[in-house]
Amino acid sequence: MKSILFGCIISCFILFTACSTHQTVTESDPFPPSSPDHSGMWLMPQLQGELYELLNERGLTxxxxxxxxxTEPSLHRAIxxxxxxxxxxxxxxxxxxxxLILTNHHVAYDAITSASSTDHNYLINGFYAQTAKDEIPVPGYTVHIPLEQIDIxxxxxxxxxSELTYQEEAEQIEVIKQQLIEEYTTDDADIxxxxxxxxSGNRYILSSYQIIRDVRLVYAPEEAIGKFGGDIDNWMWPRHTGDFTFLRAYVSQDGTxxxxQPQNVPYQPDYTLPIKNGLLNPGDFTMTLGFPGTTYRQESSYAFDFYEHRxxxxxxxxxxxxxxxxxSVSSPQDGNTEVAAEKASIANTLKYYNGIRExxxxxxxxxxxSQFDDRFYEWVKSDSLRNLKYGRVLQQLEQSYSIAGQTGDVLYLSFYALQFSKILQAASLFDEIYSTSPDDEVQQSDEEKLMMYDFFRQLHQAYNPxxxxxxxxxxxxxxxxLPExxxxxxxxxxxxxxxxxELQHELQQFIDRQFSTSVLTDTSAARDLIFSEYNPSEQSRPDSLYLIANDIHEMFEQSRENYVRHFRYLLPAQKRYVEGVQxxxxxxxxxxxxxxxxxLSxxxxxxxKPEDGVYNLPFTTLSGMFAKNRDEFPFSVPEKLTTYSANQADFSGYENYDGDLMLNFLSTNDITGGNSGSPVLNRHGELIGLAFDGNIEGIVSDYxxxxxxxxxLSVDIRFILFMMDEIDNTDRLLDELRIISD
Incomplete structure (x- = not known):
């Protein structure tokens, strides 16, 4: 599953298929008439009593x-x-x-991009460090190793x-949280x-981590494997991708x-995952551990109505x-790796929101x-004490989202417009100039003007007209x-x-005219304006692009000011709502x-069964990848894989029952964005796959x-082992792995 980076940005900021063919089932294909409810992303302290007994009954050993x-090395320390x-x-x-760390190719995408150069495009060609010295540091990546989860x-x-208002209590809780964190970490920079x-604030969990700051790229398959199917296949099934990459964690020689640093040494973890090279079957127990990003299942029907319509x-x-x-910019196959990474992220996010809406x-x-909330309402009203405690909860939630709905759509659109358009971003640099009146005493130093112009040039250099x-x-x-x-x-x-x-055509003509004359698109005009002597009575009037950008800025500020009012009703009501539901x-x-x-899931x-008369089998094979081959990105099977398949009678112990190589499989595990790269384990805690995605029909389960x-959707570990062993000859890494075969 691609990492969704935008789903919660706005909340935090505001608050303080063409190739997706189906497989037809025959009478001999055993498939369940219905799916069990395996929902649940469980915290570590919950793995006691009833939950563990349930997992044990399902087959966990x-x-x-x-x-x-x-207190002791355990499985969670390998995650x-x-x-x-x-x-x-x-x-x-x-x-x-x-x-050595196994994760998804798309999780390591930025790392592969940063390691690449004009002469060495590791996205296209893949990368393998023949020796430890060849492993490439990747800036910006850190590894957090979980230590404890404590209910505090x-x-x-x-x-x-005592006797605090909700707002006063919330403010004091934040102070107490910081105190507890300082007490726990005791100035240890590695923790x-x-x-x-x-x-919703009914409980508080402290999660602690050991941080690794030196992360290096070790092995990534070429993009034709790691991103086979590209954005077209994203969220779709059947899939035929080798979405995997190996990184390595390094620490100083004293373990900090x-x-x-060149002299840093590989980190030695407390626990490592054994790898199972064996056949998988429908009904096999599967377990994932990972870091799911954000879900919204505990919110009310009023929240859902706001999401759906605003x-x-x-x-x-x-x-x-x-x-x-x-x-409109060159594709990643032309070597524009930065645009490739950004495009992949945005395409993934857009497809996610489309799937959620559908x-x-x-x-x-x-x-x-809404029907659930009706049942909650009846439950509350049936008891006088419950009515006293929860009687106003739904009314307060409705009031909250009524306020949010007044300007929520304007807020979200204006926020992302300012994020996505460098022209709109540049406009704010000229606010002081255009807002100066003849009576103002402008005191802007040459250094301030130079900084302003330098920032404008950086924006201008980063954009494609x-x-x-x-x-x-x-x-x-x-x-x-938007509504009028x-x-x-x-x-x-x-x-x-x-x-x-007609308006779209008019907009295009308007923008073409403005781009040839606006100070926001011309570094020379911007320089003249910034470094000219301030004389407001003679100053040129703002051009049209600036006026539009300024209006969008004002829309954002005004809508934000109105939108945040709903939190004073929402937060206490949401907390009480979740308490009542439980x-x-x-x-x-x-x-x-x-x-x-x-x-854990x-x-x-x-x-x-995605639709009537169709059943999607839980496995895909190399034959299916070849069937999708178009010899062009994103459906281009690498020549070395095609050649190997043509010259070999079998797949050296990595095959399925019918001799075909297994690639990807489905399971009922409950995951979401952030789980990308999560190990999929069997009932003995052995690694059998690597989670990389959810299916488009199921992503609404975030809500x-x-x-x-x-x-x-997961990569079969046997496909990864096959690529390492037979195709890319990564003997050095294979020798490090603890592989258990049937």
Whole structure:
């Protein structure tokens, strides 16, 4: 599953197939008439009692302490959170005692890109370090090794003052969290801790990690393998990809987590995963451990209604506008690796939101959630004490999202417009100049002017004019599709406001004219304006692009100011809502919404029925990859794989029952973005696959879990071993692995 980097950015910022053919089932193909509900992304402290007994009944043979222990080496210490810069990344796992990490090709995509050069395009050609000295440092990547997850709810509540308002309590909790983190880490630079609100603030979990700051690229297959099917196949089944890469963690010789130094040595983990080279069967137990990003299952029908009608539509339009612009730039096959990485991320996010929206519509998600809230309402009203405690919860949630809905669509669209358009970003540099009046005393030093001009030049150098024209045109058209009272006011100065084909043509002509004259697109004009003596009475008037950009800036600020008002109603009501839902169903095991902390999910290998009369089998093979081959990206089977297949009678112990090489498989594990690279384990805790995606029919489960459709897509470990052994000859790495064969 591609890492979704945009799903929660706005909330944090505001608050403080052509080739997807189906496989037909014959009468002899055993498949279940229905799918069991394997929902649940479980925290480590939950692996006690009832939950463990359930996993044990499904076939798990490991003990609780073998999975998670805060005193002894256990399975959870082999799992790593991979951070890319200040953003989320994905999951990896230690597979050797020399710090070797297995993760997805797409999780390592930025690493492969940064290691590449004009002479060495490792995205296209792949990379293998023949010796340890050849392993390439990758800037911005850090590895977080989980140590403990501790429920500290009582510790926090015991430090709270009495008789606080909700806002006062929230502020004090943040102070207490920081105190507890400082007490826990005791100034150890290699240890970090985070405290997360779980179940909407009803519980608090402290998660601690050991940090590794020196991460190196070791082995990545060529893109024709690691990204076979490209964006076309993303979220789709059947899949035939080798989405894997190996990294390595390094530390200083004294074991501390230094950034890259030539003398650093491989990190020696407490626990490494054994690898199982054996046949898989439908119904086999599967378990994942990883760091799922964000889910929204515990929110109300009012939240879902807001998402469906205010958020999703404008997000789709904003991301589509940006992707349209990126697609006008040269493709990754032309060597533009930076654009390739950005395009892949945006295309993935857009496809995600499209799938979510379609899932909401197809399965009437908001209506189903509304029916649940009706049952909650009846449960509350049936008891006077419950009514006293929860009677106003739904009303308060409705009020909250009524406020959010007033300007939410404007806020999301204006926010992403300012993120995606460098022209709109550049406009703010000229605010001081254009807002100066004849009576103002402007005191801007030559140094400040130089910094301003330098920043403008950096923006200008980073943008492609053709791409920017398309992005801005499509964004302005998206604003025209807002309700009439929410469009930019300046809009009516230049256009008639109607979202029609004629308007799109008019927008294109307008932007073409402005790009030839605007100070926002011309470094010479910008330099003259910035370094000219301020004389407001003679100063040139702002051009049209600046006026539009300034209006969008103002729309964002005004809509944000209105939008944040809803949190004062939402946060306390959401906390009480989740508390009530759990009280209404005391017999159920409740998993918390995902938040990029370590979680376990359990399932089994199983296909699914995407539509009437069609059943998708749970395995794909090399023959299926060859059937998709078009000899051009993204469906181009590498020549060395084609040659090997033509010259070999079998696949040296990596084959399926019928002698074909297994590539990918499906399971019912509950995962989401951030789980990319999660190891898929059998009942003995042995590595059998690598999770890389979810299916398009099931991604709506981020909001409302649908067991009959939600599936995890994984690379069969035997395909990875085959590529290492027979195709890329990575003997040095194979010698590090602990492989268990049938």
């Amino acid at each position: 490991l003990t609780e302490d073998e999975i998670y222990s805060n 790593t959170r991979i951070n890319i810069g200040n953003e989320g990344g994905g999951t990896g796992s230690f597979v050797s005692d020399q710090g 709810t009582n510790e926090i509540t015991s430090r709270l003052d 970090t801790a985070e405290i997360d609100d779980i179940w 987590a230094q950034e890259y 958020q999703f539509p404008v997000l789709e339009k904003a991301f589509r506008a940006y992707l349209n612009g990126l697609e 899932g909401f519509e197809k399965h009437n998600i908001t209506q189903q959630k 053709d791409s920017e024209r398309i992005i801005l045109r499509d964004l302005l058209f998206a604003f025209a599709e 009272d929410r469009r930019p006011l300046i809009y009516y100065r230049f256009f008639d406001g109607a979202a029609t084909d 009280e209404m169903n005391p017999e159920n095991l409740h998993h918390a919404d995902a938040n990029f902390t370590l979680r 359990a399932g089994e290998i199983m296909g699914y 409302f879990f649908i067991p009959q459709l939600s599936r995890t």
